Amino acid sequence: MKSVADRAGTRKNRWEREVVEPALRKSPERKGPFTTISGRPIERLYTAEDVEGINFSRDVNEPGEFPYVRGIHPTGYRGKLWTMRQFAGFGTPEETNQRYQDLIAAGGTGLSVAFDLPTLMGRDPDHELCLGEVGKCGVSVMSLADMERLFAGISLAEITTSMTINSPAPMIFAMYLVVAEQQGADWKAISGTIQNDILKEFIAQKEYIFPPRPSMRLITDIFAFCAKEVPKWNTISVSGYHIREAGSTSLQELAFTLRDGLEYVQYGVDAGLDVDDFVPRMSFFFNSHSDFFEEIAKYRAARRLWAEAMKNRFGAKNPRSWQLRFHTQTAGVSLTAQQPYNNVVRTALQALAAVLGGTNSLHTNSLDEALALPTRETATIALRTQQIIAHESGVTNVVDPLGGSYFIEKLTQDMIDGTLKYWEIIDGMGGMVEAIERGYPQKEVAESSYLFQQAVERKEKVIVGVNDFIQADEKPIEFLYIDDTASEVQLKRLAELKQSRDNDRVRRTLAALADVARGSGNTMVPLLECVRAYATVGEMCDALREVWGEYEEVPVI
């Protein structure tokens, strides 16, 4: 059956025939292609006819109402602005603690910890693969002692902290809980987020340690532990950000991320948890890339897809299980090393898209991040960008200002339809773990990234300052250069720690951890004991490596 818009005699066809065609004869359109950055074709105009298939009261509804396309809060940002959460971390815990104090003083409303690669990979700094990596891309945290330094003078009862940590999430989370305990903060009251999303590591960022199934167990252990002990903690931040950075399209980011989310829910249910006991504490993390409207449609689509899947697929009854909450980060991959000041403009537009899409929390990148970690000055401009959107632009006065736009509503519907098609394929493989084992999402992402790069080479996609509008006489900017001091400090501390702690207690707690890993108990319980004994991240991960082995991927190019 032909759709309404295809039938001759519609208003849009009349307009094309009577108005557009004569105009094109006089002055043709630019060469195009008129596609999004993800290669999605965009029509010349969207009209009421494009949204005739959408049942607005059922499929869109109003803010605060199922399926939450227009936002989860009835009052949007008139109630509470998004959390301005700037990701930061480098060098020693003391250096990063200072940056946090600066961000709080500048009006930041939440902390977000970037760990270095050794910490992310569960290796102590003296491992051979850590050569030159300690403290470089984030802060080095080896043991509880470093966690105490990282949050010195910062009240964990008052601030919320997001920690970007995945494979060693249980170890780092246990350290955070013990520091909270030392400060006298109540576990029942503290809040924050651990990323704890291993599936996107297998798909995109590749910071995995253990094979998929034991990795999934660590995650469901955290779901179960937090439901009882740390009820306000966001136990996972299911992340599309890294999938997008690895080169996926906007649709692939949406489809794979939400399908990852469904996989976690399924594993939680299979582990014996009640959906409404843990899903309300799941959160999401999306990219905001440069294609303004496609990104806004993505966020709106995400809310409806999640709400419907939780209600219909999993039978969730608690509205909090239906409500998708998400953090957004502007697209690091869109930043250019050439003419870096242009990145402020890119970031502002991406941040605006996230806000118009109803993000609950936001990180804006700094202008120098194609070159290095940000300086204090550039990190401040990034935060100011959010404050200007929040307080000067006026966009926060109204909920979902783009709702009802023919284009946005059609694009939202298209993102939903496209996602459901991807889900069918992945469900057909037996689930996301199985799809990953077959390399399916990895291949899809690699293909998209290559197609995009070719489009850039052909100049079908213009990147200002890179493949067009190039400036020959660019002056270099000053940026943060992280030397090896942090590495030296941390290596010395590691040696001292191994001298000063009760090593018998460390051995006993690590052995208890391995026992639980071999059995079926909750791994968080013995991990807290390892942490209290000042076992290192490397030691705790090694104890589990011995039980579960390590994952190695078959590279797909």
Added chain:
Amino acid sequence: MSQKIRVVIAKPGLDGHDRGAKVIARALRDAGMEVIYTGLRQTPEMIVSAALQEDADVIGLSILSGAHMHICPRVMQLLKEKGLDDVQVVIGGIIPDVDLPKLNAIGIRGIFIPGTPMQQIVDYITANARARV
């Protein structure tokens, strides 16, 4: 008939961001080269050993983590020890300007920062890979 240029593309260190490595691997392959991608988490020893086994003319290192000043000198030293001085080493990634002279001094001249066109890398390798006999 000229033989294909053989390139080992490697990701040293702990970083898993492999988009660049994979895109370049494909571009070089499409340009008619024989490309061997090592995958992630390679030590300098593993990379040089792969180059030896694969009879590589070129090693391409993708490094975004800031560890290049540790990894590159070690790779160059191992190549010398194995008598592979004529293997051309190129790197791509986030390399600050201040490190360029230091990398040049140890014999690395093909250094490609974000935004470099793929064709420029193909041309550089074609012009500079050791001659196959």
